[in-house]
Amino acid sequence: MNSRPETLSEQDTPQTPAPGVGWEEFSRELVEFFASIKLAMFLFLFIAITATIGTVIQQGERAETYIQEYGEDAYRWFLRLGFTDVYHTWWFTGLLGLLCVNSLTCFYKRFPAVWRSMKQDKVSVSLAFIKGMKQQAEVVVPGTKESIAQQLAQHYVGKGYRVLAKNEAGEVTLYATKGVMGRVGAHMAHLSATVIVLGGLLGSYYGFQEFGVCLEGQTYHIPRGNFDLKVDKFWIDYHENGAVKSYNSTLTVLESGETKITKTITVNDPLVYKGIWFYQSSYGDAWDQIEVARVNIKDKQTEKVVKTIDLEWQKEQTLSDLNLKLAMTDFVADFAFNSTEKKVYSKTIEHANPAIKLTVNERSTVQATPWIFYQFPDLFEIKDSKYQFELIGYKPKKYTGLQIAKNPGINIVWIGCTMIVVGITLSSFIYHRRLWTKIIPSGASGVTVHVGGTTHKSQIDFQKEFRKLTEKIRTLEA
């Protein structure tokens, strides 16, 4: 048992105010303001309230959407206040920044006291101090002050308390404490907010997120990583009832032609190479390519279908019996024509008005490249041809949607997250308890034990513990 006189109190000792409104006073006021719990409560609630905005108003939509739903005046206000992208406005970011400053200042102001109480704590207290506590008791037991103190101290140590003692002429004072880690945990949580925000900032400045629409068999250059990505295969698995079970892409990373890594990714199982993550994000029907087109060949005179053929993408088929060579050379999902550039393109990615381009070679004399429409079979006619071509169906080519992302701040974010969870958990389940005991000789062969204690929370458990403690003291004897 070591005895050390109390030198530090938990409360900051009041400083004599500097005359006038000096820098010192100003900075003290500033720390006071930023370390205040009131500000923290205000920030917690204000961030909560403003965060609801973005869950009610759709974020990042086009202007027309808002005007249609809320009217033009409201939209103008939305723009002014940033309601169409709340979470990236200067004021919302500012609130998060303030929360960081707030919790850092709190740490700065209060942690030193917690730290000191881990090293050294208040032993000397007055009898009045003990008697003034909410949990306090007074028990007379036989024995000398030293032997009772010895037994009590052992009891405290057995219960996991750290004990400091001070033996004076007329009395012994014991101080027992436990669970300061709960408070350390709270302060760990206070630091974590800033760590998370820093990690987030790092990620948003030095990271990127892109979406790639990729087709099977193609190779794509990833400039940010200076390597190539080849999509070897893409397929979809189904449940028995036809619902999609999973979708998967086999990807190969190539660096100057050399295979580095091959992996089949699926939702929830990405590929990571050189810090760049490739996620299976979505899939869909390509809008500029299909796999197979089914075409009816009609005789113009008899109006009868003479043959139905399946044309594969950009593969010529020879039909010697009809004296025909056919190929499907192009496809658009939603036909549109740009008259200035004289180019056909797909207006949207929906298969709203699909069309294929045929290359027809008939009897080596008639040559044509007509667009054949799925929805308008009679739109085009090849003049000198014997035949009419109709697109009656096709098998779309699936693209795989890859999310490509790099986030150099992510590990810092995870460190902050660990701190917050560990910190809050510590502070929830461990509470700081302190017991002061004064043992004063009284009567002929006995001592009076005055014991009092505080906890900064969990009063009822502490009450129970305290009751047991007083019962224990009653049983002590010399």
Add this chain to the structure above:
Amino acid sequence: MARSLFLFDMTFWLYLASLTLYVAYLFARRPAMAFAPAGHPAEDFDERDGAWATQLGQVATLVTVFGWMVNTAALLTRAFERLEHSGTFAPWSNQFEAMAYVSWAIILGYVLLELRYKIKAIGAFVVGIGFIAMGAASLLPYRYQTAEPLVPALNSYWIYIHVSVTLTSYAAFAMAGGLGVMYLFKERAEQRGSRSRFYAAFPDLETIDELGYKAIMIGFPMLAFGIILGAMWANYAWGGYWSWDPKETWSLIVWLIYGAYIHARMTRGWEGRRAAIYAVFGFLMVIFCFWGVNFLLSGLHAYA
């Protein structure tokens, strides 16, 4: 499927029975001296109860524990059904299962609380919430109650842990909400000077207040952990750990609301009545986050 649905049904009726018993326990005759002297330890409730009350209380506890075991069996059965049909284990993969799981967690929490503090009066409030959760689940249309396979984005081992942790934190907040309501009841009775035997079974205000605080101190780190697990999952599945999707934003909002609460308690005047009202308000926000968001707002989590 039928087997687990039968068990869920049975759970519902058992919880109804146990709620009824706890309410009956409150109304049972007990010696009039019963009001605990202010500030005195709230133990030995058994001694204050009359014979009827004691017996009712014991039966209520037994029925609750049995109901909870049936609830457990229902969830396990559903887990095996899921394994057969949809390749996951987690019996909290749609709104119905999530509700059944939340009531399981609430009742478990309550049983532990009763074991530790022996205060049966709380049952009328907290088992009540567990019962309502189970009841609301049974009211969902049949097509929500079946174990349909999950969409690929949700089919991952992350769902085991992210969802269960988050739902357990909701249960803790439900407990705090129930205790808040109880506090307000008791406080009104005291203010009116009521000596009705109904309130005699209640613990003193300070105990109710402390227990409510404890429940929130369990829910708060759990929700933090749940949100973070969600962020890790999102990072793994979609390539971004935070996308301000309505559900994740709302769980953050709920977390912030409780964050304000725990800090408020350190300042004067935020115990007792105000804290009780706040806990009820917080629980309403949890309900919105759990139900409202799925049905009223759109986003990745609106899978129900």
